[in-house]
Amino acid sequence: MTASVELARSDTESSVIGAMSCALVRDVRVALRSKSELGVQLLFYVIVVTLFPLASSPSRDVLATIGPGVLWTSALLASLLSLPRLFASDFHDGTLEQIALSPRPLPALMSGKIAAHWVTTGLPVVMMAPLLGAQYALDGDALGTLGVSLLIGTPILSLLGAVGAALTLGARGGGSLLALLVLPLYVPVLIFGAGAVDAVRAGVSASAHLSLLGAGLLMALVAVPFAVSAAVRIALD
Amino acid sequence: MSEFFAMGGYAWYVWMSYGAVAVALAAEIAHVRSRRRRALEELRLSAAPLLSASVAQARSAR
Amino acid sequence: MLINWYRFSSPVSFYPLAGSWSYLFGILAALLAGAGLFVALVAAPTDATQGDAYRIIYIHVPAAWMAMFIYLVMAGWSAFALGFNTRLSAMMAQALAPTGAMMAALALWTGAFWGRPTWGAYWAWDARMTSTLILLFLYLGIIALRHAIEDPRRADRACALLALVGAVNVPIIYFSVQWWNTLHQGSSISLTVAPKMALTMLLGILVMTAAAWCYTIAVTLARVQSIIVERERGAEWLDSLIHLEAAR
Numbered sequence: 427m428t429a430s431v432e433l434a435r436s437d438t439e440s441s442v443i444g445a446m447s448c449a450l451v452r453d454v455r456v457a458l459r460s461k462s463e464l465g466v467q468l469l470f471y472v473i474v475v476t477l478f479p480l481a482s483s484p485s486r487d488v489l490a491t492i493g494p495g496v497l498w499t500s501a502l503l504a505s506l507l508s509l510p511r512l513f514a515s516d517f518h519d520g521t522l523e524q525i526a527l528s529p530r531p532l533p534a535l536m537s538g539k540i541a542a543h544w545v546t547t548g549l550p551v552v553m554m555a556p557l558l559g560a561q562y563a564l565d566g567d568a569l570g571t572l573g574v575s576l577l578i579g580t581p582i583l584s585l586l587g588a589v590g591a592a593l594t595l596g597a598r599g600g601g602s603l604l605a606l607l608v609l610p611l612y613v614p615v616l617i618f619g620a621g622a623v624d625a626v627r628a629g630v631s632a633s634a635h636l637s638l639l640g641a642g643l644l645m646a647l648v649a650v651p652f653a654v655s656a657a658v659r660i661a662l663d
Numbered sequence: 664m665s666e667f668f669a670m671g672g673y674a675w676y677v678w679m680s681y682g683a684v685a686v687a688l689a690a691e692i693a694h695v696r697s698r699r700r701r702a703l704e705e706l707r708l709s710a711a712p713l714l715s716a717s718v719a720q721a722r723s724a725r
Numbered sequence: 726m727l728i729n730w731y732r733f734s735s736p737v738s739f740y741p742l743a744g745s746w747s748y749l750f751g752i753l754a755a756l757l758a759g760a761g762l763f764v765a766l767v768a769a770p771t772d773a774t775q776g777d778a779y780r781i782i783y784i785h786v787p788a789a790w791m792a793m794f795i796y797l798v799m800a801g802w803s804a805f806a807l808g809f810n811t812r813l814s815a816m817m818a819q820a821l822a823p824t825g826a827m828m829a830a831l832a833l834w835t836g837a838f839w840g841r842p843t844w845g846a847y848w849a850w851d852a853r854m855t856s857t858l859i860l861l862f863l864y865l866g867i868i869a870l871r872h873a874i875e876d877p878r879r880a881d882r883a884c885a886l887l888a889l890v891g892a893v894n895v896p897i898i899y900f901s902v903q904w905w906n907t908l909h910q911g912s913s914i915s916l917t918v919a920p921k922m923a924l925t926m927l928l929g930i931l932v933m934t935a936a937a938w939c940y941t942i943a944v945t946l947a948r949v950q951s952i953i954v955e956r957e958r959g960a961e962w963l964d965s966l967i968h969l970e971a972a973r
Contacts, residue, residue, distance in 0.1 A: 589890055593883050597873035607866040607887065610859045611894050614901035621905060642897075653890055656807075660882040667766070671777035676842050680781045680835040681766075684788070687827055688940070695947045702954040706963055 445530035449538025450545075456515075457546040463511070468550045471504040475558045486563040493562030494572065494623035501551050501576060502612050505583040506605050508547040509591045512539065513658070517595050523662055533651035536658065540588045540651070541581075548580030564627070571626040571636075578639045579619040585650040586611045592657035615642065734813055736953045737962045743953075747946035750939045757936035764929035781839040786930050787937040789832040789853070792860055795825035795941060799867075800892035803885035815881035816956070818888060819871060820949040824941050826864035832857050852906035856899045863891045877956055 457464060478496045479489055516522040525535055555576050556569040564572065590608035597603060622635035670677040733739045765783035772779040799821040805814035836854050837847040848854070867884050874880035957963060 589886075593870065593887055594873070597870065597883075599869065599873040603866075603869055603873055606862065606869055610862045610866065610898065611890070613859055614894075614897050617901040617905045621908065624908075649893075653886065657883070657886055660879060660886060663879055663882075670780070671771060673776055673778035673842055676778050676838045677780055680784060680838045683834050684784050684831055687831055691824065691827060691944060695944055695951065698951045699947060699954075702951045706954055706958065709958065 442534045445534035446538040449535040450542045453542030467508050474500040489562045494620040498620040509587040512591045532655040536654040537651045544581050544584040552576045568626050572623045575619040575622040579615050582615050582646050585646040588654045595661035743946040743950050747943045751943035754939035761933035769925045778842040783933050785835040787934040788828045791937045792829035800888050803888040806885040816952045820945045829861040852903040856902045
């Protein structure tokens with residue numbers, strides 16, 4: 427039965443998913459070769475989150491109030507830090523040009539690349555955040571919502587960040603320019619993500635926030651790979 | 664007249680606002696004009712040999 | 726009398742058009758501004774609740790509107806630049822960005838000075854002002870990207886894409902900031918709410934907005950002339966331009 431299903435699938439359809447998984451597997455494999463780099467990025471997240479209580483006050487009330495915002499903003503910054511890695515090495519050794527010349531659909535390949543970026547940078551943050559949230563005196567419900575909101579939100583950060591990373595390829599200004607371009611686009615994700623946790627802390631349902639985040643993720647999944655492909659082609663000209 | 668400048672006691676706020684707008688517009692206009700002048704100047708300099716050649720040509724044609 | 730507008734899509738034919746229109750719109754802007762300022766500072770009656778401080782509205786509202794409109798127009802030119810791959814469309818987008826950023830900055834500044842006497846604080850994180858601040862960041866990002874990329878044609882396309890991505894996001898950002906604001910302020914009233922409009926007040930704001938539009942067109946067309954000269958260096962038609970300019 428599976429054989430006939432395989433045959434029934436059109437050629438383009440299988441090549442889209444094939445392209446995505448191909449790019450995903452390749453990029454994850456490349457990223458895992460420098461595990462220390464991934465570890466360092468996660469450590470950056472932990473350190474930044476640790477700084478805020480030192481800068482303000484360790485009182486549980488203050489921490490619980492600023493907790494969602496700090497944990498989310500630090501996730502944004504960690505994402506920004508890891509974005510140049512998405513295209514830089516491939517751009518410098520000419521691999522990106524080969525990828526763009528491939529007969530596989532470029533948006534599909536870009537989706538795979540971005541998915542790999544999320545798996546190696548966003549997903550560790552999602553898993554780490556509830557542990558750190560306990561440091562911020564957040565209770566179980568809030569921690570759960572924090573995890574879910576980051577789970578939905580960090581892929582959006584990877585997607586939007588990829589547009590910025592592609593646009594700034596080979597441009598002067600480096601990471602700061604990337605931050606300037608991408609942070610305004612991150613604002614809605616931050617508002618709904620941190621807002622979800624705040625809502626749960628206030629005893630209200632976070633379903634509206636999370637639904638909006640989910641809708642944002644779906645829109646980004648559909649639209650962003652095309653924007654990233656366009657940006658990569660612009661950078662390669 | 665001084666009543667006009669006093670703006671009902673809100674002079675600081677009103678004039679800081681209108682003043683900022685005036686300064687910004689003046690600065691922008693000045694900047695655009697100087698940019699235009701500089702662009703044409705650089706154009707003149709880069710085409711100077713051609714210009715003098717064509718002027719000489721025009722003179723000899725008269 | 727049908728004008729073939731397409732012939733103006735080349736920098737050669739557009740240059741003189743930009744020059745004369747810039748001059749005309751400049752004069753129009755000055756006239757409208759004169760009339761508008763008269764209404765704003767003299768003719769319009771003092772507001773009962775806000776006193777003479779409300780007069781800031783006559784420059785704050787036009788600046789805020791222009792910041793939004795210019796971004797939309799810039800996004801429109803960016804769409805042309807990417808869709809038709811025309812140099813001039815990208816140059817128009819390049820020329821609009823600085824004026825748009827300035828309008829956003831002025832909206833923020835005048836908003837702060839209006840907020841202090843009326844609502845007690847220079848900055849209160851209300852939805853409209855916060856969205857305008859993010860709009861300013863978007864403008865600055867486009868300008869920064871333009872300066873960061875060496876090749877002008879590549880910069881054209883990159884900035885055009887960024888402008889379009891930003892344009893799609895502006896409504897989303899505005900909506901999310903408004904959401905955030907209502908949750909934390911408890912009301913959906915923007916802090917920079919205008920006083921009840923007498924007809925004179927409304928006319929004053931409209932005249933000032935028209936003046937701002939004409940000013941923007943005049944400055945943008947003058948700026949695009951400079952951009953054309955800077956970028957088209959080496960083109961033959963520029964040599965004849967020098968003769969014209971030298972003759973003046």
